[in-house]
Amino acid sequence: MVKEDGEIKELGKKLAQNPDSMVFVQLADAYRRAGDLESSVETCLRGLERHPNYATARVILGRNYLDLGKLDEAGAEFLSIEKSDPENILAHRMLGQIALQKGHFAEAIARQQRVLALDPDDGTAQELLQQALMQAKQSESAAKGAPAAPKAPAPAPSAPAAPAAPKAAATDEQSQALKVADIYIKKHDFEKAIEVVREILLVSPDHALSQQKLKEIVALKVAASGVDKQLEENRKAEEEARRKAEEEARRKAEEAARAKAEEEVRRKAEEEAARAKAEEEARRKAEEAARAKAEEEARRKAEEEAGRAKAEEEARRKAEEAARAKAEEEAHRKAEEEILRKAEEETRRKAAEEAARGKAEEESRRKAEEEAARGKAEEEARSKASKAPDVRGRGLEKFTQDDILSVIAGSAEDLIGNDGQAAPVKKSGASPEALGVIEAFLKAQAIEASLLLDAKGAMVDCRMPGDPAALAQTAAAVFQGTERAALSVGLGGLKQVMIMGPDNRQILFLKLGAGVLVVLTGRETNVGLLRVAVQDLMKRA
Amino acid sequence: MDFKAALKDMVDSVDGSIGAGLVGLDGLVIDQVSMSGDFDITVVGAEYATIVKNSSKAARNFGLGKTDEIMVSTEKATMIMTTVGEEYFIALALGLDGNLGRGRLELKKQAAKFAQALA
Numbered sequence: 001m002v003k004e005d006g007e008i009k010e011l012g013k014k015l016a017q018n019p020d021s022m023v024f025v026q027l028a029d030a031y032r033r034a035g036d037l038e039s040s041v042e043t044c045l046r047g048l049e050r051h052p053n054y055a056t057a058r059v060i061l062g063r064n065y066l067d068l069g070k071l072d073e074a075g076a077e078f079l080s081i082e083k084s085d086p087e088n089i090l091a092h093r094m095l096g097q098i099a100l101q102k103g104h105f106a107e108a109i110a111r112q113q114r115v116l117a118l119d120p121d122d123g124t125a126q127e128l129l130q131q132a133l134m135q136a137k138q139s140e141s142a143a144k145g146a147p148a149a150p151k152a153p154a155p156a157p158s159a160p161a162a163p164a165a166p167k168a169a170a171t172d173e174q175s176q177a178l179k180v181a182d183i184y185i186k187k188h189d190f191e192k193a194i195e196v197v198r199e200i201l202l203v204s205p206d207h208a209l210s211q212q213k214l215k216e217i218v219a220l221k222v223a224a225s226g227v228d229k230q231l232e233e234n235r236k237a238e239e240e241a242r243r244k245a246e247e248e249a250r251r252k253a254e255e256a257a258r259a260k261a262e263e264e265v266r267r268k269a270e271e272e273a274a275r276a277k278a279e280e281e282a283r284r285k286a287e288e289a290a291r292a293k294a295e296e297e298a299r300r301k302a303e304e305e306a307g308r309a310k311a312e313e314e315a316r317r318k319a320e321e322a323a324r325a326k327a328e329e330e331a332h333r334k335a336e337e338e339i340l341r342k343a344e345e346e347t348r349r350k351a352a353e354e355a356a357r358g359k360a361e362e363e364s365r366r367k368a369e370e371e372a373a374r375g376k377a378e379e380e381a382r383s384k385a386s387k388a389p390d391v392r393g394r395g396l397e398k399f400t401q402d403d404i405l406s407v408i409a410g411s412a413e414d415l416i417g418n419d420g421q422a423a424p425v426k427k428s429g430a431s432p433e434a435l436g437v438i439e440a441f442l443k444a445q446a447i448e449a450s451l452l453l454d455a456k457g458a459m460v461d462c463r464m465p466g467d468p469a470a471l472a473q474t475a476a477a478v479f480q481g482t483e484r485a486a487l488s489v490g491l492g493g494l495k496q497v498m499i500m501g502p503d504n505r506q507i508l509f510l511k512l513g514a515g516v517l518v519v520l521t522g523r524e525t526n527v528g529l530l531r532v533a534v535q536d537l538m539k540r541a
Numbered sequence: 542m543d544f545k546a547a548l549k550d551m552v553d554s555v556d557g558s559i560g561a562g563l564v565g566l567d568g569l570v571i572d573q574v575s576m577s578g579d580f581d582i583t584v585v586g587a588e589y590a591t592i593v594k595n596s597s598k599a600a601r602n603f604g605l606g607k608t609d610e611i612m613v614s615t616e617k618a619t620m621i622m623t624t625v626g627e628e629y630f631i632a633l634a635l636g637l638d639g640n641l642g643r644g645r646l647e648l649k650k651q652a653a654k655f656a657q658a659l660a
Contacts, residue, residue, distance in 0.1 A: 325556060325643055332642045449603070464603065474602050478595045482613055485588035489581070491634070492616030499596045500612070501605035520603050 008034065020050055022238055028060050035187050037064045055081050055088070056235070062094060067186070071098050089118050093125060093223065100128065105136035124222035127215070174200050178213055190221035339528035346529065347536075445533055446525045448505075451475055451518035464520065475518045479509045496534070510534055542658035544572040548631075551647045552576060557639025559618065562632050563625070563655065566590050571629070582632060593622055593630050610645070623648050625655045 011027040024047030031040035044061035048054060062077035075098045081091040096111025112129035115122055177200050184193035194217050200210040452461035457476030462468040483494035497509040503523050508530075510517045521530060544563050552558040552574050560582065562573035568587030575581060582589065593611060600608045613620040621644055622632045633648050635641060 321554065325640060328643060329640060466602065471602060474595070474599045478592065478599045481588065481595055482592045485592055486613060486615045486620075488588060489584065491613075491618045491620065495614045495616065497596070498612040498614075499600050499605065499608055500610040501600050502607055502609060505605055507599060507603050507605055518603075520605065 005034070022047070022051060022054065022242075025054065025057050025060065025238075026235070028057065028064075032060060032064060033188060037068055040064050041068075053084065055085065056238075059090060066094065066098065071102060074098055087118055089115050089122070092118070093122075093128070096125075096128060096132070097219075097223070100132050100135065103135075103139070105132050105139060108132040109136065124219060127219060127222075131215070131219075174204065174207060174210065178209065181213060181217065185217060185220060188224055190217055190224065193217045194221070335528065339526075340532055343529050343532040343536075445519075445530050446522045447519045448522040449520040453479075453516040453518065455514035457516075460515065475509065475516070479511075479516050479518075482509075495538070508534065510538060512538060542654070544655070544658075545574060547651055547654065548572060548574040551633065551651050555633070555635070555640055555644045555647050557636045558633065558644065559636055559639075560634045562586070564590060564630055564632060566594060566628050566630065582634075589620075589622065589632060590630070593624065597624075610648075619644075621645060621648055623652045625652050626659055629655070629659060631655060 008027065008030045011023055011030055014023045015021055015027055024043050028040045028043040028047065031037070031043060041061060041064045044057050044064070048057050048061070051057065058077045058081050062074045062081070065071075065074035065077060075095060078091045078094045078098070081088050082095065085091070092111045092114045096108045096115065099105070099111060100108035109129060109132045112125045112132060115125035116129065119125070177196050181193040181196040184190070184196065194214065197210050197214045197217060200207055201214065204210065449464035450461070451459070451464055451471060453472060453476060454460050457472065457480060459468050459472035462471060464471055478499075479494070479497060482497050486492065486494045493511075495511055499507040501507075504521075504525075504527065505523060506521045506525075506527065508517075508519045508521065510519070521527070548561045548563065552561050559577045560573065560575040562582035563571040564582065564586045565571060568590040570583045570586040573582050592613070593608075596611045597608045600606060608624065611622045613622075618637065619635045619639060619641060620632055621635070621641075622630050624630045631648060631652055633644050635644050
């Protein structure tokens with residue numbers, strides 16, 4: 001009992017934790033074994049509300065109703081089982097037993113025959129069949145009024161049932177013993193019940209009531225054994241189902257876990273692959289960037305190298321040009337120095353000649369002065385008497401050296417006169433050295449022809465072939481036009497114009513004071529010496 | 542031919558150059574290069590063209606014959622001009638410290654190239 005109480009508590013706790021659980025069947029069975037049929041019925045009813053097709057629960061419930069004497073309720077439960085399982089042996093047996101207790105012998109016989117048809121070796125069914133047949137016969141005899149066979153006891157109820165009228169009167173002790181057996185029966189302790197009844201029969205072997213009780217107990221034991229067997233089978237099936245369900249659940253859980261793990265592994269693998277790919281991409285990009293940078297650097301260096309090489313080449317070229325120009329300049333300078341040296345030598349030579357000639361000229365000049373003093377009166381008289389002849393067109397040799405010097409010094413107007421008339425020649429008082437230079441220039445430079453213009457471009461002297469007026473006009477146009485252009489462009493006052501032609505011949509326009517000297521050099525003219533002489537002449541002028 | 546580039550080369554290669562120009566004898570400046578703001582041959586191209594023409598006339602009248610080169614010396618500079626064909630001339634202006642010999646040489650070289658290009 002203690003064991004059953006503990007089992008009931010344990011099963012009740014499980015059911016409370018999970019009301020949907022099928023453990024209610026075990027709890028109902030435990031209640032039944034403990035003799036608490038009402039609690040067993042209540043447990044079955046609550047469980048069947050959730051699991052209406054649970055056959056084992058209906059078997060226990062039917063047994064409970066049967067033990068409680070509720071034959072109709074018990075029959076309803078076993079009919080429900082039969083409906084869902086027409087070949088359920090237990091249902092047929094119990095329905096047969098109920099029919100026997102109700103006195104429905106035909107049905108009881110049919111049910112037991114059906115059981116035997118399903119299981120010919122079923123001893124309980126054979127026993128119950130005989131009992132049903134016998135009672136049916138007795139019932140038939142009683143109905144006919146014939147002397148009946150000894151009345152068989154009523155089928156033993158699952159609960160202690162009132163025994164049928166015993167053939168022999170039982171003693172109080174036997175009656176008391178039978179009540180004890182009923183108590184054992186009620187507690188489903190059939191062995192003890194049988195033992196108690198056998199003790200009665202040992203004393204009174206013919207005690208019919210005890211014999212009948214023994215049969216009932218045996219029948220109940222067999223029935224209980226079948227129920228227990230069915231319950232055990234159901235329990236095993238349920239256990240197997242639960243085990244399978246748990247196995248399935250576990251398998252599914254494992255599969256789910258495995259799938260999840262695989263998914264996780266796959267996800268990690270994908271992440272790893274993605275990360276590896278990203279790293280690869282980043283590495284590739286970094287390499288490309290590095291390569292591009294290196295290429296850019298190489299290109300830049302190449303460009304710098306090329307630029308540097310070009311600059312060096314340019315610098316080298318310029319240096320070479322500078323060196324060449326310097327060499328040319330040096331050569332030019334040396335040539336000029338050589339020319340200057342020769343010119344100075346020539347000048348010194350001529351100066352010496354001039355010095356020798358100077359004495360004679362001094363003598364001439366003295367005589368000329370005397371002559372001039374003597375002719376002054378005559379000159380004055382001539383100038384008053386008539387106009388002076390036009391000096392234009394006269395040859396240079398007709399002027400004295402002082403006349404030429406006066407022109408060069410800007411006194412051409414004095415020579416020519418503002419009115420274009422010849423003016424008296426003024427003596428400049430130029431030094432003999434200056435006169436010598438001019439004369440030397442005019443005579444010594446191998447000049448083919450010369451032209452002397454005054455400040456207005458008028459002809460003073462012409463030693464050129466051709467029309468003097470036209471030559472003067474051309475020369476004046478060139479010089480004045482050039483001077484105007486030079487001033488316009490901001491190059492300052494004009495000093496000289498040189499027109500170079502073939503055969504090393506040149507036309508020089510030299511500005512000497514207010515006048516212009518135009519000379520045409522010859523093929524034999526030393527241009528270098530001429531330039532030196534011109535510079536010297538211009539300096540002196 | 543890139544006249545301006547050629548003029549620039551000439552100016553760059555002669556020390557003391559202050560400018561150069563290619564001018565038609567009608568006075569119109571075809572191209573010029575100036576290394577100094579003071580030199581602008583465009584302004585006086587016509588007058589220099591007249592100088593060249595008058596110089597040529599003078600050369601003929603004075604019995605010199607053909608004009609190869611004209612050199613004008615002023616207080617501030619020296620201008621060398623040479624004809625290019627029958628219709629153009631090149632002018633190169635040098636400062637007082639300019640390399641006259643180099644200027645004449647470069648002018649002669651460029652004149653030949655210009656003459657070929659303008660022929």
